[in-house]
Amino acid sequence: RCASMGVLGNALWQGGERPEDAIPVLEVTLALHRRFWPNDEQNILGVQTNLAGCLDDLGQHHEAVVLKRETFDRQVATLGVSNECTILSGNNVATSLLGLERWEEAKTLLGEKLLPAARKSLGADHNLTLALNENLAMALTNNPERTRDGPRLHQDRRAASTRRFISTQATTCSKPR
Numbered sequence: 346r347c348a349s350m351g352v353l354g355n356a357l358w359q360g361g362e363r364p365e366d367a368i369p370v371l372e373v374t375l376a377l378h379r380r381f382w383p384n385d386e387q388n389i390l391g392v393q394t395n396l397a398g399c400l401d402d403l404g405q406h407h408e409a410v411v412l413k414r415e416t417f418d419r420q421v422a423t424l425g426v427s428n429e430c431t432i433l434s435g436n437n438v439a440t441s442l443l444g445l446e447r448w449e450e451a452k453t454l455l456g457e458k459l460l461p462a463a464r465k466s467l468g469a470d471h472n473l474t475l476a477l478n479e480n481l482a483m484a485l486t487n488n489p490e491r492t493r494d495g496p497r498l499h500q501d502r503r504a505a506s507t508r509r510f511i512s513t514q515a516t517t518c519s520k521p522r
Contacts, residue, residue: 350374351392358399365403371396386423390416394434401441410441426458427466432473435459439480448488455481 351374357367375392382388397412417438420431435454442451455477463474 346377350377351395354399355395358395358402364399367399368396368403371399386419390419390434394437397437406441406445410438410445413438413441427462429467429473432459432463432467432477436473436477436480439477439484443480443483443487446487448484451484452481452488455484 350370354367354370354374357370358364371392375389375396378385378389378392393412393416397409397416400406400409400412413434417431417434420428420434424431426432426435436459439451439455439459442448442454460474460477460481463471463477467474
């Protein structure tokens with residue numbers, strides 16, 4: 346039943362026609378997972394992520410960022426900050442913070458926690474690392490107390506994207522058909 350509830354909640358949300366009806370279904374699904382499978386951390390976090398995404402889509406950004414932060418904190422505790430899923434979860438938090446114009450919080454999360462972990466574990470040219478760089482540049486550029494780093498990070502990201510595109514093209518073109 347719980348799996349069916351999750352499928353229904355996701356269908357209502359991602360189908361786009363009735364996302365407001367998905368909220369109570371996803372909330373019940375989350376409560377059931379927490380009650381009956383408290384040790385299944387990754388499934389609980391998955392349902393929580395879906396609920397946060399649905400809340401975001403409905404404009405309930407403050408509620409969504411609370412759930413996203415809780416998800417990120419649990420993933421840091423269980424998987425470590427260098428895990429790709431954890432970094433992606435942290436990027437979700439940062440994106441929400443940027444949307445709420447909480448520039449300093451986003452800058453701190455991105456610059457002090459996520460980017461160092463992403464560069465070390467994923468590499469500087471990984472898509473997620475590049476997305477983190479872009480979000481940090483946005484936080485630095487839009488922050489009223491801005492620094493000179495924002496535009497430089499945009500340039501670094503463009504250069505890395507170009508390097509990645511060129512190396513992908515070279516690899517792709519040399520493969521036999």
